[in-house]
Amino acid sequence: METIAVPFEALVDAARSAVSLLAPALSTIRSLSDADLLRFQRELAELRREIDSDSALVAGEVGFRSRRELGYSGLAQREGFRTPEALVRHETGSTTRDAVTLVRVGAIVLDALDPVPEGSASAPSIGGEPWLREVGSAVSTGLLSIDGAEAIRNGLGKPTTLLADRPDAEAGEADPSGVSEDDLAGAAHELLLGLADAPGLHADKLFLLARSLRDDLDQSGVAERESAAYRDRSVRRTRRANGLSRFIIDPDIESSAFWDEVYDSLTSPRRGGPRFVSDNDKAWADAIATDTRSLDQYLHDALTQLLRIAVDSESTDARQIIGSKQPAVRVLVTQDALDTRSGFGHIEGTNTAISMEAVERMACTSGTVSILFDNNLQPLDLGREQRLYSSRQRIAMAARDGGCMVEDCDRPPSWCEAHHIEHWKRDFGNTNIADGILLCRHHHLLVHNNHWEIARDDVGFWLIPPPTVDPDQTPRLMPSKSAALLDLRRRGNPHERGVR
Numbered sequence: 363m364e365t366i367a368v369p370f371e372a373l374v375d376a377a378r379s380a381v382s383l384l385a386p387a388l389s390t391i392r393s394l395s396d397a398d399l400l401r402f403q404r405e406l407a408e409l410r411r412e413i414d415s416d417s418a419l420v421a422g423e424v425g426f427r428s429r430r431e432l433g434y435s436g437l438a439q440r441e442g443f444r445t446p447e448a449l450v451r452h453e454t455g456s457t458t459r460d461a462v463t464l465v466r467v468g469a470i471v472l473d474a475l476d477p478v479p480e481g482s483a484s485a486p487s488i489g490g491e492p493w494l495r496e497v498g499s500a501v502s503t504g505l506l507s508i509d510g511a512e513a514i515r516n517g518l519g520k521p522t523t524l525l526a527d528r529p530d531a532e533a534g535e536a537d538p539s540g541v542s543e544d545d546l547a548g549a550a551h552e553l554l555l556g557l558a559d560a561p562g563l564h565a566d567k568l569f570l571l572a573r574s575l576r577d578d579l580d581q582s583g584v585a586e587r588e589s590a591a592y593r594d595r596s597v598r599r600t601r602r603a604n605g606l607s608r609f610i611i612d613p614d615i616e617s618s619a620f621w622d623e624v625y626d627s628l629t630s631p632r633r634g635g636p637r638f639v640s641d642n643d644k645a646w647a648d649a650i651a652t653d654t655r656s657l658d659q660y661l662h663d664a665l666t667q668l669l670r671i672a673v674d675s676e677s678t679d680a681r682q683i684i685g686s687k688q689p690a691v692r693v694l695v696t697q698d699a700l701d702t703r704s705g706f707g708h709i710e711g712t713n714t715a716i717s718m719e720a721v722e723r724m725a726c727t728s729g730t731v732s733i734l735f736d737n738n739l740q741p742l743d744l745g746r747e748q749r750l751y752s753s754r755q756r757i758a759m760a761a762r763d764g765g766c767m768v769e770d771c772d773r774p775p776s777w778c779e780a781h782h783i784e785h786w787k788r789d790f791g792n793t794n795i796a797d798g799i800l801l802c803r804h805h806h807l808l809v810h811n812n813h814w815e816i817a818r819d820d821v822g823f824w825l826i827p828p829p830t831v832d833p834d835q836t837p838r839l840m841p842s843k844s845a846a847l848l849d850l851r852r853r854g855n856p857h858e859r860g861v862r
Contacts, residue, residue, distance in 0.1 A: 412504040415471065419502065421450050421461075422468025467501060467511045474498025493521070493546040500554050509565035514553055517572025518546050522580060541580045549575040591615050628664045632657050694761050694846030695721050698853060708845040715845070751780040751798055758795050764844030766802040767823055773802035781806055783816040783823070799823055799840070816840070 394402065428438035428446035436446075443449040451461035474495040497514055500506035506514075522540045553572060557563050563571075577584055595614040602608050613621055631647035653660055695707030699718065707721040751759070760775035778800035799816060801809065808814060815826040817837065824837035842848075 408504060411501075411507050414508045415501050415504055417454075418464055418468040418471050418508055419475070420468070421446075421464040422470070422472035424450055425465045425469050426472060463508060463512045466515070467498075467508050470494045470498040470511065470515070471501050472498070475502055491515070491520075493518075493543040494550060496547065496554060497550050500557070506554070506557065507565065510557070510563075510568050513565040513569035514550060514572045517569045518549055518576050519583075521546060522583065541576070541583070545579050546576075549579065588615055591618075624665075624668075625661070628661055629657060632660075693721050694844065696846065696850050696853060699849070705849065708849070751795075755795050755798065756780055756800075759798055759800050760844075762795075762842060762844060762847055763800040764842050764847065765800065766805055767799050767840040767842070768801065768805045768825065769838065769841060771802055771805060775800060777802050779803060779806045781809065781816070783818060 391399070391402075424437060425446040428436040428449065430436075433439065438444070438446045438449040441449055443452065447458065447461045447465050450456070450465055451458055454461065454464070456464070470491060473490075473492065475498070477492070477495065494511075494515060497506065497511050501508065501511050521543050549572070552575065553568065556571070557568070592614040594612060595617065596610075596612045598610045598612075600608045600610065611621070631650040650660065655663065693707045693709055693716065695718075696705070699705035699707065700721070703718050706715040706717055708715060756775075759780060760778075763775070763778075765771070765775050766773040766778050779802070780798045781801045782797060783799055784797050796818065809816065812831075813828040815828075817824045817826060821839070822842070823840040825840050826835050826837050829835060
């Protein structure tokens with residue numbers, strides 16, 4: 363590829379000058395006709411594709427200069443970044459996903475403009491996907507956007523193994539059911555011809571078209587992709603910045619269709635659903651259409667209520683899934699706060715505060731259970747009449763402990779088992795709340811199997827390691843995780859207070 367040297371500063375200055383000329387004033391935009399407004403939008407999109415092609419080319423070169431075989435001498439490593447994508451994200455201020463896409467498409471563009479000579483062993487492969495070189499060329503000319511290139515790449519996938527690549531294959535023999543690089547290059551060419559005839563094709567449509575072409579080329583691969591989606595199905599829980607949970611759902615193909623159907627059924631009145639429905643359905647649709655909640659808020663509340671109905675169901679199918687112990691959300695609040703309607707409460711197992719209004723609403727729905735604490739902040743006990751802790755005792759222990767009492771453990775009360783610090787059989791211990799403590803299953807087994815001990819005094823509970831871990835057996839304080847108990851301590855006079 364012939365290179366023309368242009369001073370770097372001149373390139374940057376020219377780009378900035380061009381952009382400054384395009385910056386329209388609000389009055390200019392407001393004065394445009396509808397046709398001119400849409401034309402301006404299209405022209406800006408075309409210019410953006412041209413700029414993005416340069417950005418991808420630069421990102422591809424960053425990736426090339428940071429390739430794995432260079433090790434710590436690669437560009438990204440020298441700059442203190444583990445990967446070229448991380449370096450590009452830092453330099454561009456983009457998201458991880460955008461940086462990954464930019465580097466990946468940039469490699470395709472670089473490979474299209476300066477391909478490694480076929481059969482050359484001296485130079486490393488740049489893109490590693492030669493069937494996409496025409497896609498890379500389309501990006502470099504501004505015909506195809508970065509997102510469009512990524513959509514084609516994801517939709518077409520990779521070649522399948524041919525018989526000629528297998529050790530037991532005869533020379534020149536090919537697998538008619540396989541998909542070769544030439545097959546994929548032909549499919550990419552077909553897609554780009556369609557894009558030239560219909561430049562309005564967006565990335566989502568390109569992905570569907572590319573996947574359809576792949577399915578036609580590789581019918582046996584449909585079942586494999588279906589199996590892969592089934593293997594990858596998941597629901598993941600992460601934490602938001604405010605401490606609350608976020609659930610990410612990745613369904614398999616059949617479940618995805620079911621989720622889509624539920625989603626469409628719940629939201630259709632907001633999204634132009636059918637007009638010719640029964641009177642009952644019309645009343646339901648009108649109520650949703652005029653609901654003051656946003657679509658996302660309504661969907662959240664509707665799905666949550668569907669889960670509540672399922673959990674509350676007494677059907678055998680529901681019990682087989684959720685078990686006999688129904689999930690429950692408990693709110694902990696001091697008696698003083700409840701009486702004076704001041705302060706706040708806590709949802710058990712979290713440190714997230716909730717308003718007194720929310721506490722009162724949940725109390726009205728579910729009722730209250732009073733748990734009185736003594737001077738040492740211990741709930742009242744029930745003696746030795748029973749081997750296992752009762753549900754009411756566990757409620758009290760959850761209010762006191764807030765979860766597994768091992769210091770670095772974050773398991774909530776619902777994941778915990780009640781442990782007798784005076785062992786029931788060995789020490790003839792009582793099933794008293796003061797002599798019980800919540801431990802997750804892992805730490806409960808650790809205490810019993812590895813011979814750790816737990817002691818209690820006026821300060822609290824102490825974890826005592828075995829001599830094999832600490833010859834001095836120095837006690838380690840086991841702090842409560844209960845935010846409500848901390849509220850109780852801060853308010854003083856604990857023997858006159860209660861936690862609900």
